[in-house]
Amino acid sequence: MALVFSCAGAVFSGADGYAQAAEGAVLPAEKTLSLVLSASSVDIFAGEDVVFNWRVEGILATGALRVELVGPDRSVVSTGTSARVTPQISGAYHLEASANGEVFKSNTVNVNIRSWRLKDGSGAWTSIYRMKNKDSVVFGSGRNSPDKIRTAVLNGNSVWESVESDFASGFEKLYRPSFMKAYLSKYGDFAVNAITGDPKNGDRLYLGTTGGIMYSDGEYGPWKMVDIAVAWEGEKERESCKGSLQVNSIAKKVSVANLQRVCDLVVIESPGGDDRLIAAMDAGAYYLDGVDERIDDRKDKDHFWKGMPLSDSANELADIVVNSLTVYGGKIYAGTAKGVYVSGNKGENWAAFNGGVIGAGSAVYAIAVDAKNKKLYAGGPGGIFVNALAAGPAKWKKLDFNGGGAGSFPSPQ
Numbered sequence: 224m225a226l227v228f229s230c231a232g233a234v235f236s237g238a239d240g241y242a243q244a245a246e247g248a249v250l251p252a253e254k255t256l257s258l259v260l261s262a263s264s265v266d267i268f269a270g271e272d273v274v275f276n277w278r279v280e281g282i283l284a285t286g287a288l289r290v291e292l293v294g295p296d297r298s299v300v301s302t303g304t305s306a307r308v309t310p311q312i313s314g315a316y317h318l319e320a321s322a323n324g325e326v327f328k329s330n331t332v333n334v335n336i337r338s339w340r341l342k343d344g345s346g347a348w349t350s351i352y353r354m355k356n357k358d359s360v361v362f363g364s365g366r367n368s369p370d371k372i373r374t375a376v377l378n379g380n381s382v383w384e385s386v387e388s389d390f391a392s393g394f395e396k397l398y399r400p401s402f403m404k405a406y407l408s409k410y411g412d413f414a415v416n417a418i419t420g421d422p423k424n425g426d427r428l429y430l431g432t433t434g435g436i437m438y439s440d441g442e443y444g445p446w447k448m449v450d451i452a453v454a455w456e457g458e459k460e461r462e463s464c465k466g467s468l469q470v471n472s473i474a475k476k477v478s479v480a481n482l483q484r485v486c487d488l489v490v491i492e493s494p495g496g497d498d499r500l501i502a503a504m505d506a507g508a509y510y511l512d513g514v515d516e517r518i519d520d521r522k523d524k525d526h527f528w529k530g531m532p533l534s535d536s537a538n539e540l541a542d543i544v545v546n547s548l549t550v551y552g553g554k555i556y557a558g559t560a561k562g563v564y565v566s567g568n569k570g571e572n573w574a575a576f577n578g579g580v581i582g583a584g585s586a587v588y589a590i591a592v593d594a595k596n597k598k599l600y601a602g603g604p605g606g607i608f609v610n611a612l613a614a615g616p617a618k619w620k621k622l623d624f625n626g627g628g629a630g631s632f633p634s635p636q
Contacts (some may be wrong), residue, residue, distance in 0.1 A: 363415025431485025558587030
């Protein structure tokens, strides 16, 4: 995708892309011809366009002045007053023009063509989180066994570290000692659907997968247990995150009817000043105030999950698949199996935020905010949709996008 940028300043243009001088004009000895070149972008991926703009300053020689855009290999890329090109090689671009027997050159613009480099092709990576104030990106694998939950961190542009964490042992310990962790393999794949950080604690990370949530403090793993998520009553197959199916165990000795999946996670500040971890689940949106207190004392009733179905704090999203969460302007927006919902009280209650082309029958897999332009985007099997964040009801419109449905996209930062 090309970004277009126009430079200020006079551009002298004529027929056939030539800059024309006034009849009889002579280039004085004390004057020089100045060519100024700029580009819409200098860091691109292969196949992206760059728009070069230029201007001619100074007194022009008599006749026509041909301005050429010259590439890194000395080939003439274009002539005229601007050019949209698809660079094939990295390097310096500049302008050249001849007047009064002299060759004049512009400033150089260095274009760097970036390319993807395979760091790990051993499996699908389903979640990604960029660390705040750190040159690190954390990834979560979509293909895991419960005893080997795989994450990786990319430090800078080159150092790739992969970590495996034993979720099964942590689940066994928190559920009941008699539970055999080997049974967990009967519940399908343990994809890392979500990774997020704590805005107030730059080292704290959270991970969401099938059956529970884990955390890490600064070392990107091995991850430790926050809590487990079980379903005491569940169908053999039921709809889960982003249209997937969560399967029941067929083992007769397994006392857990099914496991709940974590689809997304966000961390905000609770009304009391604690950290509030909000989990988008395939059975609702739950929240926990004071994660460390919960980890330290699991019998502390003041630090227990709220918003769960059938509980006193059950909210409007109970038993609805909640796929995605985003936070903006003191509100939380949720993409669900029944359209978009919004919470104005930090996830305690929710109201439908549907309208236009998105209704209760619209599955929304991903949701993101464009804070600069005050727009909310939603993506799902039906396409990509946009709604202006203004007062009043939602009026979702479908974007003209040929790529099909959308599963996830990050909010701009």
